[in-house]
Amino acid sequence: MIEEILTAPNTMVAIKVGADSTKDEFDSTALPAISELLKRIEKLNYLLVVDDSLTNLSIIYWTNDALILLNQADKWNRTAIVSNAQEFQNLLSKIENEIPGEFKTFGSEEVEQAMAWVAEDTKPNVEPKPTPTD
Secondary structure (H helix, E strand, C coil): CEEEECCCCCCHHHHHHECCCCCHHHHHHHHHHHHHHHHCCCCCCEEEEEECCCCCCCCCHHHHHHHCCCCCCHEEEEEEEEEECCHHHHHHHHHHHHCEEEEECCCCCHHHHHHHHHHHHCCCCCCCCCCCCC
């Protein structure tokens, strides 16, 4: 399951990725949130909180594909990935230089620190994040 973390500051997209997440879920959850953020502030500040039991490491590539699809790869500003999964950490160490913008990894217990780091370089006068209507 993939869900947007709606308590994140309005200057970033924060996504929580469960162990059984799929690309279709990513496309229907993260893609609209990324697109909306880029319309508001024209840069991507991105937090990805990954379940420690995740075995599908494609989530990193899904994000990159989304930005390419949106023709916005140059807008990638700041990315934090939160996970203790060893396979995920191994992959990140191999590709971190390929991820545009600033990039940091955090342990699973450091979600708040990661969110603060991603949100640090933000403009205070951006429009509020839209709230979902039920």
